[in-house]
Amino acid sequence: MKDEQIYERINGVFRDIFDDDSITVNANTTADDIEDWDSLEHINLIVAIEEEFGMKFNMNEVTTMKNVGEMVEIIKVRATK
Amino acid sequence: MNLTSLTFLLFCIITLFFYFIVPKKIQWYVLLIASTIFIFYGNLTKFTFLEVLLVLLASYFGARKIDSEKGKKRTYYLLGSIGVILGILFLLKYTNLLLVTFNHLFNLFKVKYKFKLITRNSPIGISYYSLIMIGYLIDVYRGGCKAEKNIFKVALFMYYFPIIPSGPFTRYNDMKKELYEPHKFNYDALCSGLVRCLWGLFKIFVISQRISIFVNTVYGDLVTYNGFFTVIAALLFTLQLYTNFSGSIDIIMGVSEIMGINLPENFNAPFLSRTITELWRNWHITLGAWLKDYIFYPLLKSNFMQSLNKKYRKKIGRKKAKKIPLYLSMLIMWILIGVWHGGTYNFIIATGLLQFIYIFLEDVLAPVMDKINRKLKINPYRKTYRLFQMIRTYVLFSFSLIFFRAPSIKKAIDIIKSIFVWNPWVLTDNSTLFKAGLNIHNFRVLIIAIIVLFIIEKRIKKGNVRKQLFRQNIVVRWALIYMLILSIIVFGCYGVGFDPASFIYRQF
């Protein structure tokens, strides 16, 4: 899967979760950039991405991922759909 | 050893001296020795020694095994070692909570038996290092870090002395480069660390201890002091707690800074927050982070919670459905925070249930508030509205702390009842208020100190105040530091006789 494809799909998930169509994420996007991305929404986001790509993040990754770029690196390796 | 005692000062000076004078290779052993002295200082019994040792061994061997084993065995080792740590923690801190609960149940079912409550010395810092070691084990289990092979390094990580009295919570991955790597003496770090310690002492002695006189007087005699006295005491207690706690953290961080050891920040101007949710993001930050990573996230991501989410999705819509596991996990987490704060029910209410209710209501009522604001044409981005939100948050938080301060729920209810006495003259007749332990001079000092506190907090939120201080020219810089030192010495409430109805020489 190409990076652009992944980003496109991730973008869809973000827009859906945060209910905001103006969101466009890139590798450097962090929780600080998106107003509603707090610790409460974080898991919802993670679960939605897991569903989207048919994969699992482990707990260590959930708690230490710093930006969308790191997320994409993991997806690249593990995505099944 | 009290952080504000002369013993601690002496202890630090000796530790620092050896820390910087020994060869760099064995530098961290100085810390280990100092920390071992610290944790057992005045509290060395067979029990405390055994308890500390058990937690250390359980974490050390547990982590090694988790690292080397594979599959299901890792989980058993994880649960086993966490079981040992929690077992000791519960035995020492929560046995009484359990016994009280049984006694209440007995009472309810008219069983005429009562458990006697136990008192036993527990090692200081047990609620901190227990959680820190559990975090370490989970990190190793999750593959977030490698198990440390040197048991002495684990020991130092477990009870590095500054964090023993009141945190912050640390993580092995962050701490290993801080603790074990050599640090050279740095003059700038010394100055900066000392200023931070002084600021902590200012908070504790000038503000916290001063408030405690008033709060103790009022809460100690609710017949004489009620109505506005209680309101002021409740509002001030929040500051008392904050300045005491964050002041201690300042000393801890200052001492660590001198040694070149960076610790995670534990506070970020919590009372400039506009909601309780935001307040808790800035209050006892490392506890929040610990709970989030090791309890809240796993809970929320668990199959049970996610299936709950899916189950309700069709019935009530996706938006609402995802709130159900959220609220449930939050409730569990807040009860745990309450339990962690102390082994009695009033703590579970104060720092648990009430906080959950606040945050729950904030979330549920957010759309309602938006509607009201629109109707009343209130602009929520106005400064005045933000100020209103800050005050509201502060008041709500202060209310919950009544349960924190009171020794029992019954006493807390007495305090709340005593608020409903209408005596506004207390504020205006210019003598009544000053009878509750703090005279007018002390109130003036207190108010000025609180204003200084808020100015500094606001600046800290924006940037590094101490860096700004050290950029000033020498006259301004030194003048400010001298003022800080002298105000602690003169206006600080210390010594056993800090009764401000101060003792003046009489002549006859």
Add this chain to the structure above:
Amino acid sequence: MKKLLKSILFLTILFFLLAYVTSILWLPKNSISYFYEEPKNTEDVIYIGSSNVYTGYNAPLIFEKYGFATGMLTTPSQPFSAVKYMIKESLSYQKPKLYVIDLTQAVRTYDKFDENGVRQSVDTMKFGKNRKDAIDTLLKYRKTPKEEYINYYYSFLMYHNSWSSLSEYHYTGDTTYYKGYVFDKLRTDVVPCVKYEWEDDKMDLVEENREVFFDLIDYIKENKLNVLFVIQPKVYNTSADENSNQMLNTIVDVLNKEDIDVINFNKLDDFSLDFSKDFYNIHHFNVYGATKFSLYFGKYLKENYDLDDHRADPKYASWHKEYKRLEADYQELTGKEFKDLVKEYEKDYN
């Protein structure tokens, strides 16, 4: 190197700032503070006692008239258990020919002493073993719990709170003490009292008072000190002085037996007070009673003890200065000349 110098400079300035603040706040000034500023070995007599003494014995006047210098270790309600330590304290600074010890507090039971009495005796003492011993002893008799001792050892734990009650004198150091003698507006009041007639019957001392008294006698004998005990003239039939008269008679007996000098001002034929004029309250002389007492007692000491005359010695210039200050302050308060007062009373005693 530059940093080291800077640190040293920083600490030096801090030291001076602290020293200044301490001098105002921490080291309480009272009736014996001046004692430590007196030049070494210049005092001929040391007078130890409580408020009766510093309101009655005008040391600068006595110096002016009779030429000898008296050091006053007198503090309000000074417990008698402090006397031994006052003597020890004085021995580090002075070599007096005579100790005069007031007996008023010797018969006062220890439950009647308050914190003020203890604090004023020990707070100003110089840090050291004697101060610690004094505190231990005084607090033992006051039955103070051990954990409160630290409040007395390190009195700044309490006194730094005095920032909210600082008055001008904390800064200027101007006091209403004149070498230990106290004179101010209050001491010009006249409260008419009824003359007290001394009784001759006796009563045993309370156990604790006995213990303290005999301990002092032992100390005096051991160190071969030249001591004169004094029983103050005042009104004794008050609640504060219950049975004092009778117990003091017992003490006089003991002293006579031990061959130690004692003088009871209540029983002297040639010393007479006017009880309707000489007191500002039933326990204390006003300035008029004090002047009478000082002129009489000063003369008595000069005649009965071998005391030098230092009036021409430049080392004693501060005594003249203090006397001048007293004269000026007297005039400011009463509108009259102190000299005239002295002259008037001198007729009676010369």
